[in-house]
Amino acid sequence: MNASAWQMLFDGAWTTLWISAVSIAIGVVAGLIIALIRLARIPVIDQILVLYISLARATPLVTLALFIFLSAPTLGFGLDRSVAGILALTINTTAFNAEIWRSGFRNFSRDQREAAMATGMTPWITFRRIMLPQMIITSLPGLINEMSFLIKGSPAIAVIGVVDLTRVTNRISAVTYEPLPPILVACALYMVIIGALVWLQRLAERRANRLAT
Amino acid sequence: MPDDTAVSIHQLSKSFDDVEVLRDVSLEVAPGEVVTILGASGSGKSTLLRCINWLEQPDRGSIHIAGQRIGVDDAGKRMNARALARVRAQTGMVFQSFNLWPHLNVLHNITEAPVHVMGKSKGEAQTHARELLDKVGLSDKAQAYPGTLSGGQKQRVAIARALAMQPEVMLFDEPTSALDPELVGEVLTVIKDLSAEGYTMVIVTHEMSFARAVSDQVVFLDKGLIIEKAAPATFFDTPSTQRVRDFLKNHH
Ligand SMILES: Nc1ncnc2c1ncn2[C@@H]1O[C@H](COP(=O)(O)OP(=O)(O)OP(=O)(O)O)[C@@H](O)[C@H]1O
Ligand SMILES: [Mg+2]
Numbered sequence: 001m002n003a004s005a006w007q008m009l010f011d012g013a014w015t016t017l018w019i020s021a022v023s024i025a026i027g028v029v030a031g032l033i034i035a036l037i038r039l040a041r042i043p044v045i046d047q048i049l050v051l052y053i054s055l056a057r058a059t060p061l062v063t064l065a066l067f068i069f070l071s072a073p074t075l076g077f078g079l080d081r082s083v084a085g086i087l088a089l090t091i092n093t094t095a096f097n098a099e100i101w102r103s104g105f106r107n108f109s110r111d112q113r114e115a116a117m118a119t120g121m122t123p124w125i126t127f128r129r130i131m132l133p134q135m136i137i138t139s140l141p142g143l144i145n146e147m148s149f150l151i152k153g154s155p156a157i158a159v160i161g162v163v164d165l166t167r168v169t170n171r172i173s174a175v176t177y178e179p180l181p182p183i184l185v186a187c188a189l190y191m192v193i194i195g196a197l198v199w200l201q202r203l204a205e206r207r208a209n210r211l212a213t
Numbered sequence: 214m215p216d217d218t219a220v221s222i223h224q225l226s227k228s229f230d231d232v233e234v235l236r237d238v239s240l241e242v243a244p245g246e247v248v249t250i251l252g253a254s255g256s257g258k259s260t261l262l263r264c265i266n267w268l269e270q271p272d273r274g275s276i277h278i279a280g281q282r283i284g285v286d287d288a289g290k291r292m293n294a295r296a297l298a299r300v301r302a303q304t305g306m307v308f309q310s311f312n313l314w315p316h317l318n319v320l321h322n323i324t325e326a327p328v329h330v331m332g333k334s335k336g337e338a339q340t341h342a343r344e345l346l347d348k349v350g351l352s353d354k355a356q357a358y359p360g361t362l363s364g365g366q367k368q369r370v371a372i373a374r375a376l377a378m379q380p381e382v383m384l385f386d387e388p389t390s391a392l393d394p395e396l397v398g399e400v401l402t403v404i405k406d407l408s409a410e411g412y413t414m415v416i417v418t419h420e421m422s423f424a425r426a427v428s429d430q431v432v433f434l435d436k437g438l439i440i441e442k443a444a445p446a447t448f449f450d451t452p453s454t455q456r457v458r459d460f461l462k463n464h465h
Contacts, residue, residue, distance in 0.1 A: 114268055115312035115371075119326035119378055120302025123294050129329055134316050210360075211315055 001181050005172045009182060012168030013189045019082060019162070020151045023089035027150075028143060030090070031097025035105060036127075038098070049098075056095035061156035064088045069160040085157035093150045100142040104135040137211050140204035148197045152190070165189060218277070219244045219382045219413040220265060225274035227260055227437075234260045235271065236437045242382065242430075245411045249424040249445075252434035253460065258417040261434065262386050265415065266304040267297060278303045279381040302330055305375030309387040311367040313359040313374070319346070320355040323374045331378065338377070345373040349403050365396030369403055376407075383407070385416040421464050425449050433457050 001009075038049055056064075065088035072079040079087070108131055116126040155166035163171065169186050173179035220242040227235040234257045242248050250258045263269040265276055267284045276283050283300045286292050292300070313322050323345060324338035333341075346352050349369040359367055368388055375383060385404065389397040401423050408414060408427050418424055424431060424445065431448040433441040433456075441448060441457050452458050 109312075111308065111310055111312040112314055115306070115308060115314070115374075116326075117268065117298070118266055118301060118304070118306035119374065120298050120330045121326060122298045125298075125329050129325060130314055134314075137316070 001172070001176065001178075001185070005176065005182060006185075008168050008172055009165070009185055009189070012163055012165040012186070013193075015082075015163060015168075016151065016154055016165040017193070019085050019157065019164070020089065020147075020154050023086050023093055024147050024150060026086075026090045027093035027097050030094040031099075032101045034094065034098040035101035038102060039105060053095045053098055056091050057099075059092075061088060061092055061153045062159050064092060065157050065160050081157075081161045084160055085162045088157060089150060089154060092153070093146060096146045096149075097143060100139050100146065101135070103142075104139040105131075107138070108135065134211060137204070138208045141201050141208055144197055144201040144204055148194050148201075151193055151197070217244070217280075218242060219246070219279060220415065221277040222261075222265070223275045223277075225261070225264060225271045225276065227257075227264060227269065227271045229260075234437050235264070238274070238434075238437070238439055240432060240439070240442075242413060242415060244381075244413050246429045247408045247412075247414045247416065247427050248430045248432060249428040250415065250417045250432045250434060251419075251421075251424060251460070256434040257437040258434055259386050260437075262306075262384050262415060262417055265382075265384055266301050266306055268306075298330070302326075302378055303381045304384055305378055305380035305382070306384045307368070307371050307375055307386070307388050309390050311359075311364070311371045311391070313367055313370060315359050317359075318355070319351065319357050319359070319362075319370050322359065322370060323377045326374070327377050342373070342377060345376050346370075348376075348406070349373050350399070363396060364392045365399045368392065368400045372400075372403055372407075376412075381413060383412055383414045385414065385418070387417050387419065389418070389420060419464065421449070421461070433460070 034049055038046060065085060068088050069079060069081070069084040072084065112130060113126060116130045121129070155164055158164055158167035165186050169179070169182040172182040218241050220240070222238060222240040225235055225238040226233065238261060240248070250261065252258050260269055264271045265278075270284065275285070278300055281300055281303070284292055284297065286296060314325070317325060320339060320342055323342035324335065327333040327338040327341065328335055343352065343355065346355055349372055351366060351369055351373070354362065354366060354370070359370070362370065372388075388404065389400050392400065397420070401420065404414070404416070405427055416424070416427070428445045431441075431443055431445050432439055433448070435456050440454055441452060448457070449461065452461065
């Protein structure tokens, strides 16, 4: 592999990273908002959210990415490939994160909540000051796990033409006629990214356990 | 409703799944008064206490804290969350299982509500918190996390946390029942000190000699009914019902 091949690989890795990072950032927050809305059990809205979550979790990422990319023009607007990719990844990961946050709410100590209410905290202050800081710690292992899944699933967006870390290996071997070296490097790069997340997850788990005792 | 009572409970009833846990309970607590609630397990003591700050919603009857009705607004409708929280802030509660917030150190457990509910400045809240820690004998534990404290220390922090809101009344639900026997004394001592300082308190307890020493009024609940309400000397020495005589015999 020559210098330009390396350059292409790192560009692909960067594309995978930033598109995943944007999707994760939006997905973690949007998942929390959905979990919060679901707490209110508003009729119709709750059913819509349940439907969204089951559909988003059941649809393969490749299918979802294609669907978004192809349906946008028929709805009257074209989508940039990257934006369509981010949209697909976000729709997918938000649904999983919503369930992670929801179980965080469900498992939160009723005793602690009552203690907060008893001091005169409103439900919102109780959420902001007492529940959320602890839920972040207890939900983080699950959220990071979902981040790894998202990154491992991200090559799906190649189907709409985004040149990510997986897709770029194809392009390189089309020139060099040596498919193995770029794919090996790509594997190594994925391992570095996922390895970092696994390490973070372990840290997060240790913190979560410390809070529980 | 007389405005000079700290707590006024009027004909309170509450059922759980068709079982009446409280039946027509009425009780007045004057400012500075200490009322202990005694009764067998399942007689409704916790439910009564938790109705006072609306952690449990009664089916009928009314409760006023320092003249203000809790749970129901002037128009007779259910209070919204903010209004309810404002009245709740007038009460302090100490739970059997402490219920401290594990992510906050002792100092922040105490200042959290004064800062975020009353809008006190951090500095002012911390000064007050340190005074309270001094009062409960834990000045050296301000920076400690709840997980590192003994049960007795946790409960004293919980008392300081409740006091920090300067409530009209302190509610205690079996504050020493979860403690190892050798730690019971330190918590009871703190509560006795509070009574000497004139705090208004409603206390559910199984500690008979403590109840006798600290109370101005003893209330006995039996299957959700107040069957005896008397000064401690009368209650313990010359109870008027057989039910109370049996109860006292089993608790000595
Ligand atoms: N949330 C609830 N749902 C259903 N039943 C309840 C609930 N809370 C209490 N009860 C029932 O109401 C009755 C009174 O309970 P309560 O906790 O007030 O008794 P207690 O006098 O505090 O008893 P203990 O001394 O054991 O604490 C009990 O029979 C209890 O099982
Ligand atoms: Mg009880």
